[in-house]
Amino acid sequence: MPCGVAEPRSRGGHGPAGRGSGRRNMATYVEIIRHEFPDIDLELFQYVTGVLDSSAADFESVDEIFEAIGDVLQEVSVSKNEDDVREICEKMFNTLKLNTSNSSKSNVLLKAPIQLSQVTGSTDYKTEEVKGIWMMRRDLGTTVDAKKLEKAEAKLKAKQEKRTEKTSLKPAVPLVLEEASASQASNKKETRLEASGKNKSYDIKIENFDVSYGDRALLNGADLHLAYGRRYGLVGRNGLGKTTLLKMMSARGLRIPSHISILHVEQEVVGDDTLALQSVLECDTVRESLVCEERELTAKMNIGLGNGTESGRLTEIYAKLEEIEADKAPARASVVLAGLGFSSKMQKQMTREFSGGWRMRLALARALFAKPDLLLLDEPTNMLDVRAILWLENYLQTWQSTILVVSHDRNFLNAVATDIVYLHSQRLETYRGDYENFIKTKEERLKNQQREYEAQHQYREHIQVFIDRFRYNANRASQVQSKLKLLEKLPELKPLEKEPEVTIRFPDNFEKLSPPILQMTEVDFNYNPESPIFKDLSVSADQDSRICIVGENGAGKTTLLKILLGDLAPVQGIRHAHRYNLFGYFSQLHIPFLRLNICAVLIFFHYGFSGRTEEEYRHQLGGYGISGDLAVRPVASLSGGQKSRVAFAQMTMPRPNFYILDEPTNHLDMETIEALGISLQKFKGGVILVSHDERLIRMVCRELWVCGCGTVKRVDGGFDEYKDILQEQFRREGFL
Incomplete structure (x- = not known):
């Protein structure tokens, strides 16, 4: 494997103890955390102490502290159960109340003067007042369950939002997530064929179907044909329903023959004591079942409990294991893991020891090893570095069954896709070839459609001129009637609906600085x-x-x-x-820090840009494609790409x-x-x-x-x- 230095996880004894004005009161509960959780990650340590420090006065009971950080602390130590963690939270609650009481009776004396220019990095910019995602950063090094961490963050934010809602432009929108649904016209012939069990084809034809998300129609009367063995790239603008379509297919909300196996790489592997290599091997359920049965029968035979039936069954199992080349499975699994960046040492680690990003890679490895008839991939390159992407391109080029992949990486699609499925205007169009060929063919098709529309429009005008000229001429009455019938028979062509052009603005009205800028x-x-x-x-x-x-x-x-x-x-x-x-920082982990239950416009108000008009907020968001209804919908209802655009709009607001x-x-x-x-x-x-x-x-x-x-x-x-x-x-x- 090429040389690469892993980012080790530091323990609680290193680094700063926390943030905020309550730092001088933190010693007691910092010592409690360090004593009870000696193996806590630095990143998690800073998170927990930051929660306790910044919200000390808000906690009114042990239960509130447990709700804020209990799940996270339980993840740190497998030896402590819920009662143990709750008892530790009670100790910290008592410490917090004592410190809060003492601090309210005395003033804080600073040990040294503070240079504000050093805090902000500039006398012209108040960067500490900006609470956007670029000021809230988190490393990838933690081994804590990301979902539990987000849950703890959400509970803390909910308490803070109660205080800010009173000063908002309007009340926060209650978070009610819409659900996706699909419907499909019935096909009696296919239904009978499926029921009879005679359908042996692995081609997929989903015809005349609709997909909606809440009240919004994403696809209307669409058709999707996937030929077995071909690799399809699904492309289209953010928010049109690409991910929703994959989910509907994997859940069989759309009719796909039952004999076709489907695997959708969507969620990360759940962390437990299973070794990474074994986790991949377990995807081959046939092999695992045979191996387990062989193990049980062999144990019986060894202690003399076996008979002729068990002996015969063992022979059958050995034959089947040899037929599927079960002995080569560990080597195949290891190759897949190695290609996705897992070293030999990492392949022997337990899945719970990996971060969320690595567990997503593990989910991808399991899917590649399982080799389903239909593999659904949603942005598989997001979790990969350049080396792993190149390996995945090479690996998928020899894939034998069908792939449908959503990807924003045009080079990846050029290397992998044999066909492109284009989602637009609530329908699907399929183009032969890779992404570059799709672009050329689509442009040529649009030009032809435009020429056809213009020619027909000109022809209609020519006929209409004749009709208008001789409408009341008795001698031309028959000709006028003939022209009218001709107009009625002409197919009505509509002008092309051009997709709105995407623009992103990075304001640069600042003075040129003399080097060195950063060193x-x-x-x-x-x-x-x-x-x-x-x-x-x-x-x-x-x-x-x-x-x-x-x-x-x-x-x-x-x-x-x-x-x-x-x-x-x-x-x-x-x-x-x-x-x-003045730095503008975009973190790959920006989405967890966006307040999902309020609209994009209110994001700016809550994150330190108060004092400006709603029109200014809308103008800023509009520069990143978040306009109209999108700006006032809960952020949780936006697609991943739309959330990223909101984060871009935030990042550029102070003009770095x-x-x-x-x-x-x-x-x-x-x-x-x-x-x-x-x-x-x-x-x-x-x-x-x-x-x-x-x-x-x-x-x-x-x-x-x-x-x-x-x-x-x-x-x-x-x-x-x-x-x-x-x-x-x-x-x-x-x-x-």
Whole structure:
């Protein structure tokens, strides 16, 4: 495997104890947490202490503390049950109440004067007042169940929202999530064929069906034909229903023959004590059933309880295991895991030890190993680095059954797809070939439709002129009637409905700053001294920099961004940033921090942009495609790409002059990625981004930094050279 340094998880004894004005009162409950949970992650430690610190005065009972952080703490230690954690919460509640009482009777004396310019990074910008997603960052290093963490965050936010609702532009919209539904016209012939069991075809024909999300129609009278063995890319704008369609198919809300197995990679693997390799092997239910039965029968035979029947059955099992090449299954599973970035050591780890991103990779590995008749993939490249994407492209090119994949990565679709299914105007159109061929064919088809419409429109006008001219001429009455009948018989062609153009604005009306803008000199960093992340690292960026950081997952890319931002301090060395530099940060984990039960317009009010008019908020959102009804719908009802656009609108509101973007293309459609690239090309400030999207990298970046092996190396040949390096690694490792 290529060299890559994993980002180790620090323990509670390292790093800051928390945030906020109550820091001086934290010692007692910090000691309780460290004593009771010695193996707590640094990221989780900061989260829990931050909750206790910032909301000390709000907790009115032990139950409220347990609701806020109990689930998260239970995840940290398998040796503590709910009662144990509740008892620990009671100790902390008593400490909080004592400290709150004491602090209310005394004033805090600062040990030293505070330089506000150092806090904000600039005397011109009040960045600490901006509570957008770029000021709320979380690393990927935690092993805690992401769903439980989000649940704890949601409970805390619910309490805070009660205080802010009174000052809102309007009351918060109650969160009532709509449900998707599908309906399909019945086909008696197919129903009889299915009931008789004579349907042996693996082609899929779903005809005349509708899909809705709440009251909104997503597809109306649509048809979808999938030929067995072909690989289909499903494309279309954000919010039109691509993900919903996959869910309806996987749940068999649409009629698919029962003998066709379907696997939808949607949710991450549940973490437990199962080893990663075994988790993949268990997907082959036939093999697992035979192996378990063979084990039980062999045990009986060994203790003398077997008879001729058991002996005969064992012979049958051995024959079937040999027929399906069961002995080769572990090697096949290992190859799939290795291709997706799991080292030999990681393959022997328990699934509960992996973060959510790695458990999603594990879910993908299980699907690839299981080889269903219909594989449904929704943005599979979101969780992968460039190396894993290249491996997946090569692997899927030899896939024998049917694939339907939603992807925003045009290079991935060009490498994998044999056909493109285009969702627009509540219908589906299928095009032969890869994505580039689809673009050319679609443009040509649209031109032909436009020419046909214009020609017919001109012909209609010509006939109408004749009718109007001789309508009251008795000698021409028969001719007029003939022309009228001709008009009635002409098929009514409608003008083309052009999709609205996507625009993204990165305001750049700021002064040019003299270099150095951002610089790190001989920087060392680690969470644990025994496992350095970076050693003797020196990099720099100016206001005209366009830098892309690539590398395997776990190589330290997100950590590097946090050091550049100033969120993490070097263990050794110097990090320098211009005093007037204002960062805009887009985190790949931005969605959990958006308030899902309020509309996009209110997001701005709640996150520190109060004092402006609703028209200003709408104008800002409109620049990112969130306009009209979208701006006032609960954020939870928006698609992943639309949520990302809301986050972009937030990030750009204070007009930063340097953007640091961590996987900004996740969930965005092709058109938005294109608009993002064009906007970054025009932007006059600095840009550093972590991305796996080849199209965006080629459009924007002039420098490529490869992160790994404890350092960052600049690749002079750019992305082409980096791909060549990875392909050579595949050959050495036997993947090609």
